[in-house]
Amino acid sequence: MPADTKAKLLESAERIVRERGYNGFSYADLAQEIGIRTASIHYHFRAKSDLVLALIERYAERIAGGLADLSRTGPTGAHRIAGYIAVYRDALREGSSLCLCVSLSADAESLEPTALSALEAFHRAGVAWLTEAFELATADGSIERVGVPASEAAATLALVEGAQLVGRASRSVEPFDAAVLLLRARLGDAG
Amino acid sequence: MPADTKAKLLESAERIVRERGYNGFSYADLAQEIGIRTASIHYHFRAKSDLVLALIERYAERIAGGLADLSRTGPTGAHRIAGYIAVYRDALREGSSLCLCVSLSADAESLEPTALSALEAFHRAGVAWLTEAFELATADGSIERVGVPASEAAATLALVEGAQLVGRASRSVEPFDAAVLLLRARLGDAG
DNA sequence: GTCTATACGGTGATAGAC
DNA sequence: GTCTATCACCGTATAGAC
Numbered sequence: 562m563p564a565d566t567k568a569k570l571l572e573s574a575e576r577i578v579r580e581r582g583y584n585g586f587s588y589a590d591l592a593q594e595i596g597i598r599t600a601s602i603h604y605h606f607r608a609k610s611d612l613v614l615a616l617i618e619r620y621a622e623r624i625a626g627g628l629a630d631l632s633r634t635g636p637t638g639a640h641r642i643a644g645y646i647a648v649y650r651d652a653l654r655e656g657s658s659l660c661l662c663v664s665l666s667a668d669a670e671s672l673e674p675t676a677l678s679a680l681e682a683f684h685r686a687g688v689a690w691l692t693e694a695f696e697l698a699t700a701d702g703s704i705e706r707v708g709v710p711a712s713e714a715a716a717t718l719a720l721v722e723g724a725q726l727v728g729r730a731s732r733s734v735e736p737f738d739a740a741v742l743l744l745r746a747r748l749g750d751a752g
Numbered sequence: 753m754p755a756d757t758k759a760k761l762l763e764s765a766e767r768i769v770r771e772r773g774y775n776g777f778s779y780a781d782l783a784q785e786i787g788i789r790t791a792s793i794h795y796h797f798r799a800k801s802d803l804v805l806a807l808i809e810r811y812a813e814r815i816a817g818g819l820a821d822l823s824r825t826g827p828t829g830a831h832r833i834a835g836y837i838a839v840y841r842d843a844l845r846e847g848s849s850l851c852l853c854v855s856l857s858a859d860a861e862s863l864e865p866t867a868l869s870a871l872e873a874f875h876r877a878g879v880a881w882l883t884e885a886f887e888l889a890t891a892d893g894s895i896e897r898v899g900v901p902a903s904e905a906a907a908t909l910a911l912v913e914g915a916q917l918v919g920r921a922s923r924s925v926e927p928f929d930a931a932v933l934l935l936r937a938r939l940g941d942a943g
Numbered sequence: 944g945t946c947t948a949t950a951c952g953g954t955g956a957t958a959g960a961c
Numbered sequence: 962g963t964c965t966a967t968c969a970c971c972g973t974a975t976a977g978a979c
Contacts, residue, residue, distance in 0.1 A: 566823045566944075583859045584775035587972065601945050603974065628934045659858065666921040667858030668851065706897075712933045715886045715918075719931035720907060723914025727906075730857040730871045740910035757962080778954065792963050794956065 567605045569595045575616055575625025583613060583668040610673045613665070617679040620661045621686065624648070629692045639751035642717065644690060646741050646752075649721040656732035663722050675681040688714045704747055720744065758796045760786045766807055770849040774804060774859040801864045804856070808870040809850045813875065815839070819881045829889025830942035833908065835881060837932050840912040847923035854913050879905045895938050911935065 573594045577586040588599040588609070606612035629666060635641035652660045662683045663684060669677060691714035698704040724740035745752030768777040779790040784890070797803035806842045818839060826832035843851045853874045860868060882905035889895040898904060915931035936943030 581772060582775055582859050584773055585859060585862055588973075588974090596842065596944090598946065599973080600947080600975080602770065604944060606975090609973070619905075630921075638908045649893070661915060665860060666917045667855060668773050668776060669920050669923070671776055675919070676877050677923075684918055684921060684927070708937070712930065715927065715930040716911060716932070716934050717919055719914035719927075720911050722917050723910035723913065724911065726854060726857045726913050727875055727910055730853075730868070730875060736875070736906065736910075739906040741907070743899045743907050746899070779956090780953070788962090789964065791953080791957080791965080795962060798956090800955065 563688065565600075566595070566597065566665050570602060570605055570612070571616060571619055574612055575620065575661060576658070578613070579652075579661050579664050581720070583671055602739055602751065610676065612675050613672065614679060616661065617676060617683065621679065621683045624683075632690070632693075635694075636693050637701050637703035637751060638696070639703035639748040641694040641697065642691070643745065643748050643751045645694070645717070646721060646745065649725055650734065650737055652743075653725050653728050653734055655730050655739055659725050659729055663725050666722075677701060683716065687718050691717050692713075703749065703751065705749075706747070709739065715746065757783055757788065757792075761778065761793060761796055761803070762807060765803055766811065767849070768853060769807065770843075770852050770855050770892070774862050797900035804863065805867050805870060806834065807852065808856065808867060808874065812870065812874045814817075815874075816877060821883070823884070826885075828892050828894035828942060829885050829887075830939040831887055832885040832888065833882070833895070834936065834939050834942045836885070836908070837912060837936065839860050840916055841925065841928055841932075844880070844916050844919050844925055844928055850916050850920055851913065854916055857913075875909065878909050882908050894940065896940075897938070906934065907927055 571590055572590060574586070577590055577594075588602050592602060594600045602612075606615065610639070631641050631644040635644055648683075649660060652658065662680055665672065665676070665680055669680070672680070688711070692710045694705070695707055695710035695713040695717075699707045699710060720740065724737040727740060728734055728735075728737040761782060764782055767778070768781055768785075776851070779793050783790045783793060793803075797806065819836070819935070822832050822835040826835055840851060843849070849855075853871055856871055860871070879902070883901045884900055885910075886895070886901035886904040890898045890901060905934065911931065913926040918931060919925055919928040921927075
């Protein structure tokens with residue numbers, strides 16, 4: 562099935578970048594994993610920078626889709642925040658990988674301006690979604706003591722990204738859970 | 753002054769790793785920066801893994817020293833937490849670099865077990881120091897609504913590390929400040 | 944679409960002269 | 962302590978055959 566090679570490449574590349582970082586993966590790794598030669602990868606993605614940009618855009622769309630679902634199904638602000646935390650917890654995969662954009666943020670220096678812009682857009686979208694969720698929580702009373710929604714959103718994004726990093730360093734979810742414990746406690750039953 | 757070459761190497765290496773990550777720096781970068789050949793670096797650090805381990809240990813000692821000073825001079829729990837946030841804010845250097853251990857956590861897969869252990873120890877020491885600070889804050893009443901100190905500590909460490917990452921992605925301190933705004937508000941005058 | 948072959952610079956690391 | 966010389970890869974990328 563040569564038609565979906567591009568999809569396979571994106572799938573494998575995402576996993577490798579999330580485990581090893583942008584500078585820690587190569588076309589050789591990728592080629593070996595899906596069983597073609599490195600030269601063939603260049604047919605699908607002219608340069609590594611093109612691949613990484615496609616990776617971010619695909620990832621951002623997927624996450625945006627998941628958050629849109631959460632917005633539809635999460636009955637309260639607290640439920641939505643709980644769902645957001647779960648997305649990052651799952652992405653940590655027991656300490657073996659990071660959110661793609663957490664991994665790439667650390668390697669920001671090696672990225673092209675286009676990739677950097679996509680990375681910033683990802684973060685802006687996360688903060689925007691969280692801000693809405695905290696606004697809803699203020700309205701529906703599902704979270705105690707909500708501060709300015711935009712500030713709560715910025716803090717929550719940083720918290721879950723940092724929690725991933727600490728979990729990654731110990732190859733375990735435990736530090737992640739410890740870091741988000743107080744936030745989840747504020748969510749009541751939804752947490 | 754060939755005697756302090758080792759110190760110069762550590763200084764330069766730390767800066768480069770904090771800007772570009774473990775996999776984004778090479779002995780060649782280092783050699784060029786301090787004006788010797790790559791072969792000479794091997795005299796001081798047999799392998800790259802030895803250099804990175806020395807880097808973490810040196811960094812951990814330096815930060816521990818700074819925190820010990822803060823413990824001595826910070827009159828209240830709130831002042832100590834404020835000082836801790838400032839340490840991470842300074843390390844971000846306007847968005848151009850990360851805390852060494854934030855950078856290395858993202859590249860955890862590429863590190864030797866000894867370096868990984870040192871990284872975990874760094875995080876444990878941070879949480880331990882913060883736990884003490886939050887315990888003090890509970891006792892002196894300098895922070896409102898303190899939860900379980902150990903949980904506050906885990907959340908604070910993740911918050912500042914994540915805030916750095918988001919700042920790094922936009923090459924700016926602004927996202928860092930936005931992320932820690934609510935925590936600093938809880939610190940009252942000390943924030 | 945994928946291959947072989949190849950270019951060409953970068954990579955950590957070592958041996959041995961000075 | 963630092964050098965030159967050299968090693969054995971690995972890195973991204975391209976040309977052109979099939």
